[in-house]
Amino acid sequence: DMANISKKVSWSGRGDDRGERTPLLNGAEDGKYNRHVLCFPQITQDIVRSRPKEIPHNEKLLSLKYESLDYDNSENQLFLEEERRMSHMGFRCLETRRWVICGLIGFLTGLIACLIDIAVEKLAGYKYSAVKQNIEKFTEFGGLSISLILWAVLNSAFVMVGAIAVAFFEPFAAGSGIPQIKCYLNGVKIPRVVRLKTLAIKVFGVICSVAGGLAVGKEGPMIHSGAVVAAGVSQGRSTSLKKDFKIFEYFRRDTEKRDFVSAGAAAGVSAAFGAPVGGVLFSLEEGASFWNQMLTWRIFFASMISTFTLNFFLSIYHGKPGELSSPGLINFGRFDSDSVQYNLYEIPLFIIMGALGGVLGALFNVINYWLTIFRIRYIHRPCLQVMEAMLVAAVTATVSFAMIYFSNDCQPLGQDNTEEYSLQLFCADGEYNSMATAFFNTPERSVRSLFHNPPGSYNPLTLGVFTLAYFVLAVWTYGLTVSAGVFIPSLLIGAAWGRLFGILLSTITSSQSIWADPGKYALIGAAAQLGGIVRMTLSLTVILVEATGSVTYGFPIMLVLMTAKIVGDYFIEGLYDVHIKLQSVPFLHWEAPPTSHWLTAREVMSSPVTCFNRVEKVGRIVDVLSNTSTNHNGFPVVAHTTENDEPGKICGLILRSQLIVLLKHKVFVERASSRLSHRKLQLKDFRDAYPRFPPIQSIHVSQDERECMMDLTEFMNPTPYTVPQETSLPRVFKLFRALGLRHLVVVDNENRVVGLVTRKDLARYHLGKDGLEELHLAQT
């Protein structure tokens, strides 16, 4: 059923929540889809031109259902009055509160990371010891099938619980959450993504999926968790808990909330990798457009507190309270700087590894892309999703088991052997099966072993088979309806083939001195693979440097990540971007496509625009807001529109949400009566309604009231940003992106409104293979 498909295409598929209706952006007339841009031959027009009834899945579509966040304050009279009333001390107090909130965000994120870490450790520990006992008992009798079944059943059970929670209770908790957070920071409102319920299911789900032995990591979900914590704490209330603490009310608007969510995401990265600086850079790389020093410091503070909290509680858990020097959730171990130096002639090798990582990463993304489309088409029922997740868990267990069974890579148990669950299996006494070790650990531990185990710990065949098997499992796993991240599996695959690469190098060359340590190549391989899959450069470099605790490898890691990005981008975008595109999110990149100087605001804008008069009839407002076929969100307020089509001079901009609040409070001016009859509306009324403004349908306006007038002067933003019609697209784009706008009014040289530019108008243009392409808009 295609209807169901189009529903599943989006993260906000469960549109049953009345408070979260997602009205279209202004100007999304039907006629728009038919617009031909004949004067620009490079714009491909080979896509369906009429609005399709059944939306086939198509990445050349932009969904109209996503709202934008408004990073631009509506500086209306109420706001200015409040600001002007506030003393210098008041502003200082606000600033202090921001710091306190960031501290809280960091603290809570650290706590959650700690909870996840301990829960996973405990659960995985129980599971491994049960299976190990079982294996050891049965190895003597030669029959391992019972152990296999036990293992597979245990894993599937864990995964089932997690998948059920996600699929039935909160589908938005699926996946790593990083694409969603990227979109949020980019300015797209993804419904339900920063809800407390999402957080709870996410945390529960990730514990289950990691404990269930899937090829997943817990880092992506940590970043999402941090963002949810931030959104919750900064607003001082929770809708899920129906609790309003009546604090931090000043911060109840998109501008402030988005800033805090950046801090939360950074705190999440920081907790996940022990990388506070990497967290800050992640937030900036993904989200920020306007760099503000104080904001960055607050983000950094939240990150630091988060790592600190995690370390503090883990130090207690590990029985060494107060020793804070350990890093984050991931502990890649410390590279001893003396033993693993690199030399000039290794740099070409690193670059080759980077290219390899790029190719393998692109392969990963392509396969996952097709798999995701398959899932969108055929696996959209929750029970099917749970079954798929369980199947993957069982297959993962079986593959691991088979590989352990058929490999006979026995390694001597060293005196400094720190493997917690080393298995003897068919090996001689005093030896252990290294394949079993690789599969019998949480992925983090396996990465660490690959980085740090002494040369000779793994034989090449083991590594090769492991790489292949884990690659397939990881590709299959990402996108399942479980909450799980892709960082650790990527690192693990990369570390495996990197180490293999290092071992091969040392066998090819006779000189054993410099190639001796394959751990170095494991690190580079891990970076290459991760870079090839997710394509972050700056933040990833810093994250890896911080996670390994060594700045020595900064330069090679950067080189490798750059190479991987360049090579990978040749084939396909990064994994997160692939998934964002698959959801048809109107994502704004950093700059307009370079060849878009042809286009001007006149071509880009939506028109005609529905405007309101300064004093407008209530009936007309209700009618416009109720019109589901347009569903505009922002309305220019003009001096006087005559009934004919001549546009009026702009004098402000008012949002749907503001109008809704005005209607709800019946701020009407009855004809020929005093304007002062009603209680004066305050900013507080708007804040209380934020962010889930009621839909227009829930507001009853009587026939008498429809004849009343509403004076919008006090509530509209009197100084919206405007551009003339001749402005080039890159210029419009820059203004829009730099200021985080939601609506940009296009005016003629008489200051009359002629059009409105919104996010989708800008996100439509992108650089394809044949030059500039225009995506089509669709009501998915």
Add this chain to the structure above:
Amino acid sequence: DMANISKKVSWSGRGDDRGERTPLLNGAEDGKYNRHVLCFPQITQDIVRSRPKEIPHNEKLLSLKYESLDYDNSENQLFLEEERRMSHMGFRCLETRRWVICGLIGFLTGLIACLIDIAVEKLAGYKYSAVKQNIEKFTEFGGLSISLILWAVLNSAFVMVGAIAVAFFEPFAAGSGIPQIKCYLNGVKIPRVVRLKTLAIKVFGVICSVAGGLAVGKEGPMIHSGAVVAAGVSQGRSTSLKKDFKIFEYFRRDTEKRDFVSAGAAAGVSAAFGAPVGGVLFSLEEGASFWNQMLTWRIFFASMISTFTLNFFLSIYHGKPGELSSPGLINFGRFDSDSVQYNLYEIPLFIIMGALGGVLGALFNVINYWLTIFRIRYIHRPCLQVMEAMLVAAVTATVSFAMIYFSNDCQPLGQDNTEEYSLQLFCADGEYNSMATAFFNTPERSVRSLFHNPPGSYNPLTLGVFTLAYFVLAVWTYGLTVSAGVFIPSLLIGAAWGRLFGILLSTITSSQSIWADPGKYALIGAAAQLGGIVRMTLSLTVILVEATGSVTYGFPIMLVLMTAKIVGDYFIEGLYDVHIKLQSVPFLHWEAPPTSHWLTAREVMSSPVTCFNRVEKVGRIVDVLSNTSTNHNGFPVVAHTTENDEPGKICGLILRSQLIVLLKHKVFVERASSRLSHRKLQLKDFRDAYPRFPPIQSIHVSQDERECMMDLTEFMNPTPYTVPQETSLPRVFKLFRALGLRHLVVVDNENRVVGLVTRKDLARYHLGKDGLEELHLAQT
């Protein structure tokens, strides 16, 4: 002579360069200074209201002589045509060129760092061995005065050479250059600051001053050097060498140049501290407003290449070619993570140290502030400046000598003693004088010793006296007419009292276990002192983490830097900001003062504005440009100004520089003749003239030509950003800052020009002790 004082106040004091005249910003009418803003009582008005003839030094003034950089492209027809002609491939090619330039910037900056490092090592080595020999010879005879004189003379000679170069040949090479680079990145054009000559003198000067034993570092100058390299390389030509390589012509505009200068500054930091990430953050913290991902990656690339180049060449110099693992110019040594952990209960101690650092830093800044004012008043002749520098050098030598002489802090020569110039002096055999060691090393080495020498290497008295002496010397030295930085002296002072703090802790408490290593406290002290003086937070944390090669101390360093900043800000601004204020630079901070919502564009803007018609008489243009009393830089172009005062509708914005080029090429439309008679002007003509456009006086316009007309349509920016008059100051500020504007046109609701907002209009408002204050503008 007060005239001379006002000359010395500014970095661009030597205004003898005709090509570098600094015309006023538009709207800087005399009447402006008299403007009373009566409606806002919190604006203090107690400052001289008439334009002073002799400008007493006053930090409540903003100088009008600084031009702004224009980060906003003038998207005129020529530009749009060029962009439209360019293919997708062309843009890719440009992008590649940007990467190549960043690579070159990194490479050259690394080379310069290498040169400075080796030269300083060599010279200081010769000097120390000469003096040491001398001392050893004379110690036996009890007479040290000859050694003292030798030392003082050697030091003074080095410093004299450096000071002469700076004072007589290029005064802009004085100091660390960081305030100037901060201003440049902020968007203020500081003349001569990115010239090749400045670079040459700077490099030479810093070698002399470090070798001369002054209490200075070579890190600030490295940052400046990187910026100069970037400005030079990216433009593909040098005015000093009168050489145009005819490459990179596309990048000859403020937008591109400023991006490259950011990369250069980052490369400089990276080379100086071995901190590529710190470099990126420094650039962003100081410069960026609009964060662009690709730009950031390029900056990071330049930083990485810079560290890499430095390491590569230093590895050759040190005889281990190809070993790239060593860090930058500074090598703080690696903290072994096992031996120096920190514990929860040390955190309050760290905070106390941070507060102490804040207080000491503020003291440093206050003393240096008064000293700088003294210098501006009385030491403004080059010969006096050279003499002061020599005096400081001699005093530094004497103080050191006296302290070595009177201290008898003998320490045993350990077997792993790595001090290069350890002095026995009056100590027993097998021992060395530790005070002598502290003074007898380059400051970098001394910092490293303080961080890493085993407990007991220094006795408390030595450290106390050393801190005091070095503090005084460093305060005195910063601001001398030599090129030198303040990073290393700050770190050294801090490391000394930090180590002292650590030693005292371990003597107070009986438990020797955790307090045992004073090196940890030396690191924290160094961070506190540096943070107290310069007040950078994020970038400094990362720089210190990278320079020490250990992420373990990230959290305490951040805490300490935050505390130092908060405490220090209570007393006085950071050192660089103090110096920027002393130069009356119109520096734009991140946000408008919070209590400035009272003000709107109407109050802030300059008016009336000189406008031009679309087709304007040449005579009028020449007259307006020649008017030295106004000296506007940007002119709104209006549809038709009538002779009466009614403002015209805006249809564009044209810059002085563009008009000059038009006049030079005589792009005139003769009345009643064809417009196509002259060669079509191209963007290249504008680029060739960039950045030193000839002054209007050098362009001869005959009386006949004065009667011609000029058609500005093709050359003006047809879509300048505009704001309505009611826009609040914070909103104007945000737009201006986010887009890096130079001119922002204020229009009424008919789109008629009513005013112009420039940098100085916004920089004027700042938050003083009594609320919002307005600085006065002065023609210094």
